[in-house]
Amino acid sequence: MPIELPSPIRTYVAANARLDADGMLSAFADDAVVSDEARRHAGRDDIRAWILDATIANRAVFTPETCRMEDGIAVVEGPTAGDFPGSPIRLTFRFALRGDAITALEIAG
16 A cells, blocks of 8 residues: 655655656755765755765665654655665655755665
8 A cells, every 4th residue: 555645755756766866856945955874965966966876876766665744754764775785775764844845854774
């Protein structure tokens, strides 16, 4: 049974499944920030570079299994599989949203 995801997260996940960097980037606000592997990526140019390096280069696809809200943050959990050591791994994505855009994303194992 598919899980219900907020619109910008659906956009991000669908584009990720296609390994579509532009589609993934389109889900983010201009001033968005991503925290992944103890690194911070701020703004569209930096986030685009992170998408190309972390996702597209590794063919890493996240498959959401659960989604819940915690203090206004969408917490989405599931496996990420791709061409990287240890694949698949289980990750938690914490999305802050404003309207139809992701303003912050924190990824943790």
